[in-house]
Amino acid sequence: MLDKNYKAAEVEAAIYAEWEKSGAFACHPDSKAASYTIAMPPPNVTGSLHMGHALTFTLQDILIRWRRMQGRDALWQPGTDHAGIATQMVVERELALEQTDRHKLGREKFIERVWQWKEQSGSTITRQLRALGASPDWSRERFTMDEGLSAAVRKVFVTLYREGLIYRDKRLVNWDPVLHTGISDLEVENIETKGSLWHIRYPVEGTDRHIVVATTRPETMLGDSGVAVHPEDERYQDLVGKFVILPLVGRRIPIVADEYADPKTGSGAVKITPAHDFNDFEVGKRHDLALINIFDRDAKLNDAVPEAYRGMDRFAARKKIVADLEALGLMEKIEPHTLQVPHGDRSGAVIEPWLTDQWYCDAKTLAQPAIASVEQGKTVFVPKTWENTFFEWMRNIQPWCISRQLWWGHQIPAWYGPDGKIYVAETEAEAQAQAGAGVTLARDSDVLDTWFSSGLWPFSTLGWPDETKELKRYYPTDVLVTGFDIIFFWVARMMMMGLHFMRDVPFRTVYIHALVRDERGQKMSKSKGNIIDPLVLIDKYGTDALRFTLTALAAQGRDIKLAESRVEGYRNFVTKLWNASRYAEMNECKLVAGFDPSSCKMTVNRWIVGALAEAAANVTDALEAFKFNEAADALYHFAWGTFCDWYVEFTKPILTGTDEAAKAETRAAAAWVLAQTAHLLHPIMPFVTEVLWREWTGGRDGLLMVKVWPRYAFAVDRDAVAELDWTVTLIAKIREVRAEMNIPGAAELPAFVAAQAQQREWIARHLDQIKRLARLKSVEFATPATKMIQIGADGAELFLDAAGAVDLDQEKARLAKEKGAIEIELGKIDQKLGNAQFMAKAKPEAIEEQRERQAEKQAALDRVGAALARLGA
């Protein structure tokens, strides 16, 4: 006998262990079944499960479990990402606690230390994925720095280099002066900041005129190598080609005409600092201005500036420069100004555009096939609107800076000879061979952007560059499930790399889900303190409740605002299901081998198996279309609203009755429907359904997770549906009237019925149920002589004998109100049907529908009228 409540916390770990031990998570490369593949977006090895993970992995697990039950050879490829900067920072923090740092340790020892950390702590996230119930093929778990994946990275790098798609270049890079590395545009967060706009007067050489330039970063003036004005700006026509003398520095720099200068902003003239601003860099290139680097790697002023400023931090220098300019009377004015300040997404430091040698990937070339593939529908985004986002990014893609000045990551397979000549090769030996024996080589100390290796994930995890059978079988993957925040970081890169190296898209479908936000719609973040920890919810309500909640809220194209009350509500749903099973068990509803749902004779059973079949079809359709919330909704309403609320209540009299044949059929049908419901719920709520399945089968029939997904050949019995719907409506109406008339719930009232043959038959068949659920003492087929409460149902009139407990004036008022409501409805319909335009132009179905409604309402009106007449109103 089941306990009264399901205790998720006590059973989940054991159930999971059983699944994992059974081998049911594994793919079968030699199977004849069609494959179904999802490459799991590898969480950072430093990560711990947050709500976004919980959502994305729940949805992926639903798809995988569902397809697996459908008989597909499902591969959910798991793994973790080495997460260069993030991981290095974690270990560096540890070192700081030990009063040391990576430089004292040296590169080799430091990397050893990171690996150690990875061995000890790197499994946190995978352990938490297990708590979530995720069912990937753990035997195939990969790590982006595994030997195999590293070999793939080297091969890709070397190949792209030889194809000219990777190259070394001196350009401005987003420099993080705290982490001492360049980062890609995507890793930069622009934060709106209140600052100032300083207007500085630059003296024009050989005149007593000044030209005023406005800047948000006065300290960079030390690196100015020009002033730009708009070519059509009349104010400065005569100055173009002349020079200004840069204050504080004394450098003579040209005034150039360039459209970058906006005549409407400030004075219309801008200072140009080509070495420290991306726009200025371009202007400088056009006019051949000098690149004057004034910062060191800490963003402190270097020796290229006047002595007074050397070694100063950029922000301290700003103050001093402003003060010095004011002292010289060269500060025209200072205005408050809000601007976007670039920050490193990891360090939070203000990013400095800095001139360095970096490795770049020619993303523009690689992007073309990716764009074409989406245009041609080889890869489809769901919802489709995200394709615009993808195109927008891909069509304006910039060279991708792939080198990072870090230690943790894939070291770039490039070596330099004493003369600076570059040798790129997969191994040092090859590079040596290229250079010739005896040439001393030094390896490039940089590592690759983490996204470089994760871009290979869909094929590197399958064994590429070896032509493994897994690669052949599981690439391209079927669907990628991810959030829109990494369309650029990851989806785009996988598309580029996959198409280039595999000659095919990495996935057929990209399902983009929402971001999980808090109740107020705010992004969850540590600083806001609004984080809801999925593990806390799991402890409190069980994994299934959390999974069901996320599924029910995962409507396409919307952010998810998560309220804990929803989780609680769906925990209640788990309990409801549990107790329905408990009820079934108490009534000896046992699974019957070979039960054929279409063989049911009783209407109520024919009805419930039909309703189940319909729910099953709805769930399948919803999953096919990635409409997770609709699948959850269909199951919730079938299980609770149909099965528990009506079928269970309806069959109670049968199960406690004496008709053995009826009992047997009902028990078998109830058990079957419940078990099928568990099948349908399993992908969303794997734990409780597995526990119940074991309870019903005694563990003799294997695991639910490998059972066949429901699909039925039998047709829904429409007559049974009509009969039950009518009966349910009748009961609901009686209950409604009773409540309205304040008839005590316990009072059992005699009833009389005047009905057509069909309805008489229906009432007779479900007499016990109607009496029980509507609290009737007796039902007599006759029209009563006295005045009573009167309830109309289609084809029947039911009279309730409240025996003086009810004031007939009250009943008259009730009927009058009902009449009024019907008249309003009928009026609207009459108006519509009386509209010549409507009759001429509306679809025939729409007209027919209105006619039917008109007839319905008219009949109801007649009935209420007759009832009122009988009461003498």
Add this chain to the structure above:
RNA sequence: GGGCGAUUAGCUCAGCGGUAGAGCGCCUCGUUUACACCGAGGAUGUCGGCGGUUCGAUCCCGUCAUCGCCCA
């Protein structure tokens, strides 16, 4: 500045060219052979404003407002 999305019950959200829905909350009643993490019943909506298309608009189009996100 460019783009995307949202605006529906007190709250969180579905939905949709022709009867406006769910969960939570609220109110009333209730312990009848699963379940009070329950059951029965109920109240609450000019579907953001204004125009347009249409026989008909909460739904399609335009516009405005407000909010959110992404990109410059």
